[in-house]
Amino acid sequence: MGRRIAATLRRTAIHAVPTVLGIIVLDFLLLQLMPGDAADVIASESGVATAESMAMLRQHFGLDQPVLTQLMNFLGHLAQFNLGFSPRYNMPVVDLILQRLPGTLMLMVTALAFALIIGIAVGSVMAAWAGRWPDRILSVVVLLFYSMPGFWVGLMAIVLFSVKLGWLPSDGDMTVGAGLTGWAMIADRLRHLVLPALALASFFVAVYARLTRASMLEVQRQDFMRTAQAKGLHPFLIQLRHALRNALVPVTTVAGMHLGNLLGGAVVVETLFGWPGMGRLALEAVLARDFSTLLGVLLLSSFLVIVANMLIDLLHAWLDPRIGAA
Amino acid sequence: MALQVEPGVGTPVSVDTGNRAAPRKRRRVRAFLRNPTFVAGAAILAFFVFLALFADFLCPGDPLDMVAPPVLWPGQDLAFPLGTDSLGRDVLAGLVHGSRASLLVGISAAAIGLAIGMFVGALAGFFGGWIDTALTRLIELFQTTPTFILVIVIVAIGEPNLQTIALAIGLASWPTVARLVRAQFRSLRESDFVMAARSLGYSRWRIILQEILPNALPPVIVAASVMIANAILTEAGLSFLNMRDPDIVSWGGMIGAGRDQLRTAWFLTALPGATIALAVLSLNLVGDGLNEILNPRTEP
Numbered sequence: 001m002g003r004r005i006a007a008t009l010r011r012t013a014i015h016a017v018p019t020v021l022g023i024i025v026l027d028f029l030l031l032q033l034m035p036g037d038a039a040d041v042i043a044s045e046s047g048v049a050t051a052e053s054m055a056m057l058r059q060h061f062g063l064d065q066p067v068l069t070q071l072m073n074f075l076g077h078l079a080q081f082n083l084g085f086s087p088r089y090n091m092p093v094v095d096l097i098l099q100r101l102p103g104t105l106m107l108m109v110t111a112l113a114f115a116l117i118i119g120i121a122v123g124s125v126m127a128a129w130a131g132r133w134p135d136r137i138l139s140v141v142v143l144l145f146y147s148m149p150g151f152w153v154g155l156m157a158i159v160l161f162s163v164k165l166g167w168l169p170s171d172g173d174m175t176v177g178a179g180l181t182g183w184a185m186i187a188d189r190l191r192h193l194v195l196p197a198l199a200l201a202s203f204f205v206a207v208y209a210r211l212t213r214a215s216m217l218e219v220q221r222q223d224f225m226r227t228a229q230a231k232g233l234h235p236f237l238i239q240l241r242h243a244l245r246n247a248l249v250p251v252t253t254v255a256g257m258h259l260g261n262l263l264g265g266a267v268v269v270e271t272l273f274g275w276p277g278m279g280r281l282a283l284e285a286v287l288a289r290d291f292s293t294l295l296g297v298l299l300l301s302s303f304l305v306i307v308a309n310m311l312i313d314l315l316h317a318w319l320d321p322r323i324g325a326a
Numbered sequence: 327m328a329l330q331v332e333p334g335v336g337t338p339v340s341v342d343t344g345n346r347a348a349p350r351k352r353r354r355v356r357a358f359l360r361n362p363t364f365v366a367g368a369a370i371l372a373f374f375v376f377l378a379l380f381a382d383f384l385c386p387g388d389p390l391d392m393v394a395p396p397v398l399w400p401g402q403d404l405a406f407p408l409g410t411d412s413l414g415r416d417v418l419a420g421l422v423h424g425s426r427a428s429l430l431v432g433i434s435a436a437a438i439g440l441a442i443g444m445f446v447g448a449l450a451g452f453f454g455g456w457i458d459t460a461l462t463r464l465i466e467l468f469q470t471t472p473t474f475i476l477v478i479v480i481v482a483i484g485e486p487n488l489q490t491i492a493l494a495i496g497l498a499s500w501p502t503v504a505r506l507v508r509a510q511f512r513s514l515r516e517s518d519f520v521m522a523a524r525s526l527g528y529s530r531w532r533i534i535l536q537e538i539l540p541n542a543l544p545p546v547i548v549a550a551s552v553m554i555a556n557a558i559l560t561e562a563g564l565s566f567l568n569m570r571d572p573d574i575v576s577w578g579g580m581i582g583a584g585r586d587q588l589r590t591a592w593f594l595t596a597l598p599g600a601t602i603a604l605a606v607l608s609l610n611l612v613g614d615g616l617n618e619i620l621n622p623r624t625e626p
Binding site for chain 2: 143263
């Protein structure tokens, strides 16, 4: 087992190197295409700017160098884990991202957990009653969630749970100035987490439910299912240990492929709920033409996606021992 | 007309000629009409297309004009059955005219994504070897980047108008199609009818375009409806973040504008959102129906 994990990790890591390099170059060139730069935005916000002060700003941030030199500088700094300096926030990009990373990770992990748990549960129920009324009703509900914009689900949840019922907060990641400590602080944070996580998860719940249903039905036709039945195993155990375990492989594969989309969805949801995360940082960076920050966010999100897919490869090797053996 | 050899994989799409085609076509039409999912989706979709085509006739005038007192609730004034927003604009007119932006962006973005994805996928799947390796890498590269951030960046490069938004969503959505088409081409290129076409000395491009492509289409057609649906959702998110053409009314933009009155007049947010959901639902129903018709699978 240990050797197989090591082999899987090594294979994925070697595979990831050219992808990471490609992402750096592609993102860098893409950002060069954007009109305007940070100096323009800073100048327009301060209201007064002379040609000299603009030139000074550009020289200060290295924006006056040729594109290739800027790329080389960036790669050189990156080799030392230095993502550059943000003209907008006036601090190193690494510090800025590290400030926002925990918020985004917490939101994404919670949303992904919601989506997978609810999605797989609903999908299994649908498959077990395929073609009968629980399946039909759930199919309609799932299709509705598949069609609603996640941020709108969030807005409607705010109307119901914050405005009408007053149960949950709808802004930020904690109560500002409450000075809570210990369990009260954790409870306060969790209460702030519920609505954004549900808004982010709603679309993916539907995706995983549909996928779980389809792959559970696919598995039912396999020979090993008939063997399990012939052995006289309890139907519930058959579904859990044999059907679901195998159906989880395609579901987790798609979950890995969707991780980039989940990060993208975080942009809207974080903006909506005033959640201090990387998605909002990305949007702010685009609007402020803060390319070093944007590049950092893009790189880190790609990195997150690659790492998550590595973990999923490991999970597959555990779920289906035939996969890792190759 | 294409080769008269029955393909080994998939359903023949363009191989029948002459009078055999007529009853077959009729049978296919009947298969579409018998599928309730497809019919329901197509009916709702046709309704939205109707709204988009005849918006000027149904709700004449500029939907961005102030026509009434601000924040009328639905039903309060029968001249404005769905109420008015904080600037006194008719919500119903906004919803009717907004169908144009959504459908236009959805369809053109899907067309761009399909064109790029089919091109890349066909090349990778047909030729294999280093071309396949390189293109697969390119697909992976795009798939690790968060799609929505990529769309925002591309919209920021250009002007936030409908063309740029459609282009951005199309450029960010092609990898899924490319994967799908690549897998189809990989399995079809080994099939008997392609071997037959090769032995007849057909050129590579003829084999790709006239022999394999028509047979690879069914899953792509299903993917197309889902792509339009996702493009509409992405456009709504962009408009909500104010990355939209300010002169054109859009459903996502209406949600964004209504958000400020969320506590007092939540219908301003609820109505455009429900409209988006209904439009996307119709496309997903069409997709599910097409899937059942084109890729029939017997359920246990």
